[in-house]
Amino acid sequence: MSALAEAGITPDAAMIAAAARRLAPVVRRTPLLSSPFLDDIAGRRVLVKAECLQHTGSFKFRGGFAAVSALPADARAQGVLAWSSGNHAQGVALAARMHGVRAVIVMPRDAPRTKIDATRALGAELVLHDRATEPREEIGARLIAEQGLTLIRPFDDPQVVAGQASTGLELAQQAEAEGVARADVLVPCGGGGLTAGVALALADTAPGLRVRPVEPEGFDDTVRSLATGAPQSNTARTGLCDAILTPAPGALTFPVLQRLCGPGLVVSDRDTLRAMGAAFERLKLVIEPGGAVALAAALFQPQVLTADAVIVIASGGNVDRAVFARALALED
Template sequence: MSETGETVDLRLIEDAAERLNGLIVRTPLLESAQLNEVLGMRLLFKPECLQRTGSFKFRGAYTKLSRISPDRRKKGVVAYSSGNHAQGVAAAARFLGMEATILMPSDAPRIKIDSTRSYGARVVFFERHRDDRRALAEELVASSGATLVPPFDDPDIISGQGTAGLEITRQADYMNIGVDDVICPVGGGGLLSGIATAVKARMPLAKIWCAEPEGYDDVVQSISAGQRISVETGKPTLCDSIATPQPGEITFEIIKRLVSGGFVVSDRDVTNAVGALFDRLKLVVEPGGSAAFAAVVKERERFQNRTVVVVLSGGNVDRDQFATILIEADGAWPA
């Protein structure tokens, strides 16, 4: 249930879209004729790397905070995040005049830490592979009376993220395009479940897919098993923004109903995807944000002659890391 006691459906997503009107970037659907020809499909990219704060996370954060009652807003909010959710919550709190405390791992990308602080949030560090971030956040909530803003497993967050899916359907209608597939990076499942809810409500024949990094394929495994599966954390991955150990309870209930399946991508796949997106579309996309494109290329035979929307979920990547990725990427990929 949401802050207002409602479940996630198209109407709740449309309410979120009204709240976000004038605040978010309605990111376009971009296309590369060259990529279409090489891959044998029509690809439409939804570049949430161009969104406010550099990722889709502002959509859900602002929706959540805007639904908190005025008397509770005075006590502020607490969130935990490796960076994109942190920035979304910090920016939303600034818009609404609220105080925000964000728990971030000490090894989070510097660009994400600096950006979170730039919105006026207080950053408290924790050790990613040692500390229980949710327990630490709940301690802060208990001592301050603030509202906890979870990164994904919350109807308000999900409905806010679902506005990206609502935009996809409206843009496709305007362009007179029939969408066969939508593929989205997935961590805990907030973006995926929100997009799936919106797209399936307005385009019931479209198939929804997800993409995850090797070692963190909990959603893919969970879809196959029909129940939530956990994976061990601590394995290295470039995709820090979507490296979660288990899908959320609320998000997975939606995912198992609406998502057709998922794909696993390697760091090599992601490196090449980041490079190709820069070369072909002139976009800066973080590794986790490029996972869906990496998966489409890896599974290109499945998508032949179909129209596929690829969600690029974020672009918050350190300069040094991005430069290294571009150097290491195969300039001829995909071919």
């Protein structure tokens, strides 16, 4: 864990700007897409930030690269370690490869096959574990102690949050170019790294864009935590939206969400699959379940939105064929 993370430091504007500068030569500036058909469904303008088109198929490349590039050279040379159901794994793996250093990734054995294969193909050394019986934290701690690796946390790390914030900086510029000054900004929320990063970026650059986290049914810890004012946790452990099935809000991220975000939204798995179908049909995008919850809320819960426009982050696209086929088979 980095000294910054141990100190519980929230990334400030300078740290966010520095991360964006390090990312600039390598990150994909993902497009902000739209379709008149989606506008019709939602009854307002719908703008979709296609982070599924990011390197490694999700926004996690941003945080992974920001964190690895921020390490002191000697620590970085020893290699990095991450635990992840798959998207953070790929982001850290590619960031490590781009820096020429080792990445050791602890992944659950039941992660989607496409994520396991892709992480390995990016050159990472994989350690597969059983979610129920082998806590990833213990496995990770042992490897770190033995091999001098640096842990890159999936969300409770200021440099990771600063990297995810670059999504928000782009979004602010793109929304302005579209003439959108007021909008609900819906963000798929697991541990809250992307949500916090985007909220921090927009607070500085586009105060009329209000971030609201979106979670799947059964994993609405952040939504309940925001509603009650105190961290809540989930009891369920597995579900459709594998990318965002975290047990509780992050220690670093939750205070940011409390300070900057509007009320959260909860969507059903069925609506998430319908949103994946709508993105297929109208945007020509492949979005994974955990990346589609925000679009699901925008399309199918228009009554809880507050502005004339809604901006949606489609945070990832790493979905197995069989799951995508389920979304296609579901008639809207």
